[in-house]
Amino acid sequence: AQKITQTQPGMFVQEKEAVTLDCTYDTSDPSYGLFWYKQPSSGEMIFLIYQGSYDQQNATEGRYSLNFQKARKSANLVISASQLGDSAMYFCAMREGTGNQFYFGTGTSLTVIP
Amino acid sequence: DADVTQTPRNRITKTGKRIMLECSQTKGHDRMYWYRQDPGLGLRLIYYSFDVKDINKGEISDGYSVSRQAQAKFSLSLESAIPNQTALYFCATSDLGTGGDEQFFGPGTRLTVL
Numbered sequence: 001a002q003k004i005t006q007t008q009p010g011m012f013v014q015e016k017e018a019v020t021l022d023c024t025y026d027t028s029d030p031s032y033g034l035f036w037y038k039q040p041s042s043g044e045m046i047f048l049i050y051q052g053s054y055d056q057q058n059a060t061e062g063r064y065s066l067n068f069q070k071a072r073k074s075a076n077l078v079i080s081a082s083q084l085g086d087s088a089m090y091f092c093a094m095r096e097g098t099g100n101q102f103y104f105g106t107g108t109s110l111t112v113i114p
Numbered sequence: 115d116a117d118v119t120q121t122p123r124n125r126i127t128k129t130g131k132r133i134m135l136e137c138s139q140t141k142g143h144d145r146m147y148w149y150r151q152d153p154g155l156g157l158r159l160i161y162y163s164f165d166v167k168d169i170n171k172g173e174i175s176d177g178y179s180v181s182r183q184a185q186a187k188f189s190l191s192l193e194s195a196i197p198n199q200t201a202l203y204f205c206a207t208s209d210l211g212t213g214g215d216e217q218f219f220g221p222g223t224r225l226t227v228l
Contacts, residue, residue: 009154035216045204045219091156095215101172102147102208102217104157 001026004092006105013082014113020067021077021108023092032096034075036066039089039107048090051075082112117141120205120220127195128228135190135223137205145208146188147217148172148180150201157204163188195227 005024013019025034036048051059051066059066067076079086092105118139127133137146144165149157149172159172161180169180177199181189192199202224206217 004156033215037219043202043222043224045206045217045222047216047218050216093157093217101159101162103159104149106154106156 002105003027003096003103004094004105006092006108008108009106010109010111012111012113013079013086015084016081018078018080019082019110021079021090021092021110023075023077023105025073025075025092025094027073027094027096029096032094034066034068035093035095035102036064036075036077037091037093038086039091040085041088045091049077079110084112084114086110087112118205118207118218118220120203120223122223123221124224126226126228129194129196131195133192133195133225135192135203135205135225137188137190137220139186139188139205139207139218139220141207141209141218142185143207143209143218144185146182147206147208148178148188148190149204149206150174150199151204151222152201160190160203192225192227195225197227200225200227 032053034051038046049061065078089107091107147162148160163182179191205220208217
């Protein structure tokens with residue numbers, strides 16, 4: 001079974017609108033971390049946001065927030081007030097336990113339309 | 115200066131050649147990783163190392179080997195390159211501490227095997 005599933009290969013959003021990128025995960029370990037990364041066309045991987053499995057509140061970092069629904073094993077990324085520079089690939093990732101491995105999803109390509 | 119550097123940034127080689135990709139970091143992290151990225155498949159873990167004496171196989175280690183020469187250096191070798199090893203290769207580091215333990219990525223090495 002896939003550890004991380006991103007079901008949206010491509011998404012479009014109008015500039016200044018909000019967009020949600022979906023991510024579901026699979027683990028039986030009670031301790032895990034969830035991450036989102038952005039990969040612009042230049043290729044580098046940019047860390048956006050982190051959510052720990054024991055965190056009570058949803059993580060937020062500027063315009064990024066993580067909608068963490070533990071019972072549903074989902075960790076959706078919400079980008080508010082989209083900007084043209086948000087156009088990129090977005091990857092969801094999970095670290096199980098104390099960090100043996102990280103697992104990445106297949107990514108979602110986001111295009112922001114002017 | 116970048117915290118995680120990779121050399122070379124681009125490489126074209128021929129089938130059967132041995133090639134080494136190098137990674138250096140100045141973050142002082144113990145944990146280092148090698149991933150490959152293929153279109154539509156996200157990032158897949160090749161090898162990881164938690165300290166100089168610790169090397170572990172990841173999801174797709176066949177055809178690859180690694181060397182952890184020092185805390186700051188982690189090299190990936192393709193003993194006999196084949197065309198399906200054409201990919202974007204990333205080195206990453208992490209440090210399990212309080213809060214998030216996100217991975218920090220190098221800029222990537224684009225490898226083409228003819």
